[in-house]
Amino acid sequence: MPLGSLHTTLPDSRSQVDLNSHVDQLTQRVDDQNNLISMLLKQINLNQGPNLGPCDEEKRMHKHVNEQFERSQNKGLIGLDLPHNNALVICIQIEQAVIERVHVNESSAANILQLSVIQHMGLEPKISKLARSLTDFNGAMSITVGTIDLDIYLPVVVCLQTFMVIDKVSPYNGILGQPWINKIEAITSALHQKIRYPIPGGGIGHINSDQAKAMRCTAQGLKKSKHLQFTPVMQAANELHVDPTNKPMVQKRRNFAPERVAIIEAEIDKLLAVGFIEEVSHSEWLANVVLVTKQEMGKWKVCINYTDLNKACPKDNFPLPRIDQLVDSTSCNQLLSFMDAYSGYNQILMHDDNKAKTSFIIERGT
Known part of the structure; x- marks a missing residue:
């Protein structure tokens, strides 16, 4: 309706009722x-x-x-001790027992219960003695005692879950992982220390984490880690199988021009600096350095003449895989890893017992 003055013309014959209307x-x-x-x-x-x-x-x-x-x-966040990095630790009913210190972890692909908890519940005979391997986030593997199916009770919601049973010291009595979280369609928040899940028929269920117990579990886990003894990881090593009937060979030192000696010295200094090689005083095996020209103009590659050492080692008659075998071996795999061995950046360490056999001689020593 356009804005402006409103006016109308009323007929003289209109009645009072029509006028009021x-x-x-x-x-x-x-x-x-x-x-x-x-x-x-x-x-x-x-x-x-x-x-x-x-x-x-x-x-x-x-x-x-x-x-x-x-x-x-x-x-x-009202009522929480902030800031915090605490996990979700809840108290929950499993079968007819109320279990405390249960860690709700979205990163866990399995539900886990301690063997001692099962024993206190009197359900050890129900354990299916099917041992399986569990891999921790750091790659450590544990063997389970077996599995057991138990009901987990929440307000209005009951769900049957399979638990891996372990016999291992832990600050937690159990872990509820992805199978349980996905089953009840829960949303977890470690920051808010809460779990929410839908209730059949409408409504939202609430589970609050016990922050005080979560802090104690974290402190207990950190205290335990300080007393752990770490064993060194076994590394791949190149071990030489030298025929004992072959006599050690000592090659006579070759002489090089001064400019080539400088090239050799520079390469040796780099290898010494990164710890790839070390000086030796006495060695039964001794090889010479060889300079090989690279494709790039004016550049040299420093090599070692291990001809005598190779002759003393037995030959592997199995041929290297053909390209079609390498391609076929990658089928049915999600990832293919390539190792770039250019310039020797990825080198396999020599076995300690064979290091002396790889000795070589240059102008300033061995």
Whole structure:
């Protein structure tokens, strides 16, 4: 309806009743116009307020939404000891027992219970003695005692879950992992120390983590890790199978021109600096250095003449795989790893008993 003055012409023959009705209609139309004008004025004031453009207005709305979200987030943190890095540790009913110190972990692909917990529940005979291997996040493997199927009780929700049974010292009595979390369609938040899950028929179920027990479990785990004894990881080593009937060979030192000696010395210094080689005083086997030209103009490759040592080692008659065998071996695998051995960046260490056999001689010694 266009804005402007409202007027009408009433016939002289109209009755008083019709006149009142017409006045009511005019009044309603005036009210509608006033409401429309008020809405337009509010919109004009909003746009003219701080001179906001479309982008500024969108930023203001985003800021308002973010502030509301932050207020709702902070509301969920009331009563917690902040800041914290505590795990979700809950108390939950499994079968007819209430189990404390149960870690809810989305990163775990299995549900786990301690053997001692099963024994206290009197359910050890129900364990299926099927041993399986569990791999920890650090690659360590544990063998399970077996598996057991148990009911987990929540308000209004009961679900049957399979647990791996382990006999291992841990600050937790058990772990509820992805199978249980996905089964009840739960949403977990370690920051808020809460778990939420839908209830059949409508509604949301709540489980609160015990932050005090979570802190004690974390402290206990850290205390235990300080007393762990770590065994060195076995590394691959190149072991030479030298025929004992062959006599050790000592090659006579070759002489090089001064400019080539400088090239050899520079390469040896680099190998000594990174610990790839070390000086020796006496060695039964001794080889010479050989300079080989590279494809790049003016560059040399420093090599060792191990011809005598190779002759003393038995030959492996099994041929190297052909390219079609290498390609076929990659089938049914998700990943293919390539090792770049360019310039010897990936070198297999020599076995300690064979290091002396790889000795070589240069101008300044062996």
